[in-house]
Amino acid sequence: DGGITQSPKYLFRKEGQNVTLSCEQNLNHDAMYWYRQDPGQGLRLIYYSQIVNDFQKGDIAEGYSVSREKKESFPLTVTSAQKNPTAFYLCASSMLGETQYFGPGTRLLVL
């Protein structure tokens, strides 16, 4: 089965804690993206990567970090510097310049 997987489905973060969201794809897509969605707002780009070992900041990168060590994987770390992390986090992938396809998402909640 080809697709994009994200885990966990729900994640709880305590004050001052870093947490990592997983995103894996087996579509052989070159590009991967992380978005944040808040109620009533459009998707906002956090980071994106066009190639292994390279990534660029999106519009709201502060308080987040990523890595792209393998083509299939693009994990997102929400650091303690992100003061308002509660949101729906969406990972997407695409061939370069083509349509983006989404994983099922991770909902992050703060305890």
Added chain:
Amino acid sequence: QKEVEQNSGPLSVPEGAIASLNCTYSDRGSQSFFWYRQYSGKSPELIMFIYSNGDKEDGRFTAQLNKASQYVSLLIRDSQPSDSATYLCAVNRGDSNYQLIWGAGTKLIIKP
């Protein structure tokens, strides 16, 4: 600030009627335009993309693009209750093929 504007709705349409969803964008350099459907609590799924002025049809869905007016729309014919969802419009940034600008979405409700 490049923007994509959509009416938040909800847009209520009787079952079997045509639903018309609209989107305007500010970046004149945008060349790729996408419509995604998002059910509550789920991730967006692609419905259609359009690159050229005019209409593009796929089953019950028609996308319409007017670059001069910076306007893209989605028509859903023979609306079904299963079409009830939020519809997101996205356009590429004129200076990047990789980055999309997203509207906040229009909530569509199909009444049986």
